[in-house]
Amino acid sequence: METTKQQQALLDYLEKHQDTHGIMPSQREIQKYFGFASRNAVPKHLSALEKKGLLSRANHLARSLRLPKKITPKNFLSIPLLGSIPAGYAETQEEEHEHTLTIDLEMLQLPHKARLFALEVRGDSMINAGILNGDRVILEQSEAYHGDIVAALIDGESTLKRLIIEHGKSFLKAENHNYPDILPLEELSIQGVFRALFRVHKK
CATH class of the missing domain: 2.10.109.10 (Umud Fragment, subunit A)
Incomplete structure (x- = not known):
């Protein structure tokens, strides 16, 4: 599945944050890390990744995000x-x-x-x-x-x-x-x- 540079950067950040802290970042943390001017940018990017099957979540909270199981x-x-x-x-x-x-x-x-x-x-x-x-x-x-x-x-x-x-x-x-x-x-x-x-x- 193809991703934009921004989407791949977001995926990399989510994976690194989860590996380091054991949980997903909040939407505010995502906004701060990438310097988005608007908080609306975060759910927009997350939704795009969900549509591509690269992300899932039980509800609309960032900490419920789930990355697909990695095949290593x-x-x-x-x-x-x-x-x-x-x-x-x-x-x-x-x-x-x-x-x-x-x-x-x-x-x-x-x-x-x-x-x-x-x-x-x-x-x-x-x-x-x-x-x-x-x-x-x-x-x-x-x-x-x-x-x-x-x-x-x-x-x-x-x-x-x-x-x-x-x-x-x-x-x-x-x-x-x-x-x-x-x-x-x-x-x-x-x-x-x-x-x-x-x-x-x-x-």
Whole structure:
């Protein structure tokens, strides 16, 4: 969105004042800072910024002004997209690292230090949990608990299921009644815990 030099100067002042003092300046402070002869000049400039979507406010008081949320590079993280994972019957999988997926950590409410990766879902065993074929799931390498949806390696084969822990024993449960529970014969290890998903709507 294009702005005039005066509008950009006003935006810069509002941002600096908020960062320094924790609140927005009053209209009188804005008038004094820019040396406007008339107080009517302040609401006029503020209104112009509102119309451009560069400013919002709950009422007509200057201290209710809100700047749009800044999108900064530190909020974004590129994570590896490690191929696909069956959401059906467990299958032997070879890890692929062909692509990356850029995510907004703040929007997804994920910590910056989280060890994250993504996988593309193949199958329909998790549809009752809202995870569909073709979705890309974001997973964190962290400790898993009863009820978590996990990417698991069970007896050498990978799958995406819900982790169930009962009476000290762990097994995997689908979110689709057409698939049976999967009990490990020898080994069950958790590769990642489900945190979020991305879905692309295809025409």
